[in-house]
Structure formats: C-alpha cells, structure tokens
Amino acid sequence: MPELPEVETIVRSLAPSLIGRRLDGRLVTAVRRYGKYILIDTAAGDTLTVHLGMTGRLLLDAPRGPHTRTVFDLDEGAGTLLYDDIRKFGRAVWNSSPPVLGPDPLSITEAEFLDLLRHHRSRIKSLLLDQSFLRGLGNIYTDEALFRAAIHPRARNLSAPRARRLHQAIVEVLQLAIEHRGSSISDYVDSEGRKGTFQLLHRVYGKEGQPCLNCATPIRRTVVAQRGTHYCPKCQRR
DNA sequence: CTTAATGTTCCCCA
DNA sequence: TTGGGGAACATTAA
Secondary structure, rough: OOOOHHHHHHHHHHHHOOOEEEEEOOEEEEEEOOOOOEEEOOOOOOOOEEEEEOEEEEEEEEOOOEEEEEEEEEEEOOOOOEEEEOOOOOOOEEEOOOOOOOOOOOOOOOOHHHHHHHOOOHHHHHHHHHOOOOOOOOOHHHHHHHHOOOOOOOOOOOOOHHHHHHHHHHHHHHHHHHOOOOOOOOOOOOOOOOOOOOHHHHOOOOOOOOOOOOOEEEOOEEEOOOOEEEOOOOOOOO
C-alpha cells in the first residue's frame, strides 16, 4: 500500500497533530520518515516505529474497526492513534529500529546515483525495489519512473545518459506524487482518512491494454522480481 | 475457484 | 559473492 509518497503524506499529516502531545504517556518531539518507515520520536527517548506493510493505516481519532490491531492513547483519553492493518504484514512497535537501508531517492545526487548504479548488475526494476539499494520506492513508482525514463524494467548496466534520465524521472515522479498526496489504489489513506489523487496521473501502473500516452501501443503487463510490471514495449527498451 | 494486490524476508540454486 | 526464483505471511476483491 504505502511507498515513499504515501508515507511522506502520512508523516506530514501526522506531525502537526502529534508533536507536543503525549502518545502512550510520552511527549512526541518529532515525526520522521525513513524509507517506508514512520518514526515517532518522544522526549522519553522511546521511538514508535511503524511499517505499514501492504494494507496498514495510521489513523487519528478514528473509530475502531474490524482490522484495528493497536490503539495508542493520546493525552490520557483525549484522542487515539489507531494502527489498522487488514493483511497484517505491517508493524507498529516501540523501540524496534528499522534495518539500515540505502540512500533516500529524494536526497541522493545524480553523481551519487550513477556511482551506486555502477556497482550493481541486476535488472533495474529489481534494483529499484531493493530497499538496501534505495529506500522508499515500491512497485507503483518503480514502474512509473521507468516509463518516464523510457527504460525497460529488465534493463541492466544502464549507460550514464540513461541513468541520469532515470534519476531525474524518480525525483520527478516522487515529488509529483507527494504534491498529489500519494496514490490511492485500494487501501491507502492518510492519517485523517483522506485519499490521495496521484493514481489519476499514473501512466502505466494498472494500465494493461490501454494505449501508451506517447505512442498508443498497448501497455503490457509482465512479471519482474515477482511483481506485476507495467510498461510500454515500444517506448521502453532494454 | 483462481488470481492478484502499494511489502519484506528467508531459503535454495546457479 | 551476487542474483534470481519461489514460498511464506494474511485478507479481500474481482
């Protein structure tokens, strides 16, 4: 469900409501994103670490539902932060550090990105999904970035010009998606229950059979790295 | 009934 | 050592 833009949107919607308030008795000092992880720091030194997996939601002052897994109290009875998760792939636990991941795609420079890419030989889609390579991209934004960069998902050993194009496409698509508050395909909502709108601007993800916006060739769906992969067979070459 | 779904991890094999 | 495939986790919807 949540990739970098969705997690960033949740963090931004959560921060003003949580900072300065008490969460399970601890004063919240910061709400941060680390890749797809949400980190809520407290003055007590404890950090609530949340990964939403595929269907997780963090909701402020929402009613308990059938998939509510944890309820965190705010200010002794003056509100709640709910952790909901249909498929239970996610986690919301105190003081469990996330693993060390690769650089943030919005912070890495073009030169650093090119250098990082040079050290890997695998298919570009697999690489972009690997959180120890770059942190925050998932299946939607990988497909959307590769389309914008006109690179085939199974391409390897990208030339410098193609790698530069890819870096630019990643930054562009992530920033645009954040501006549109993420993509709501099936489950995603922010901490106030609001859906994002970037799904309306997707160019390939979930568009199998529909005409490519550039060349009208039908968008193809295949499987790469065990994930549904959407691309234009004419515009995106290896 | 079967398949696929915004994710991660672990195991096996080349 | 690196990378790829498959399975597992759990639930819902088409």
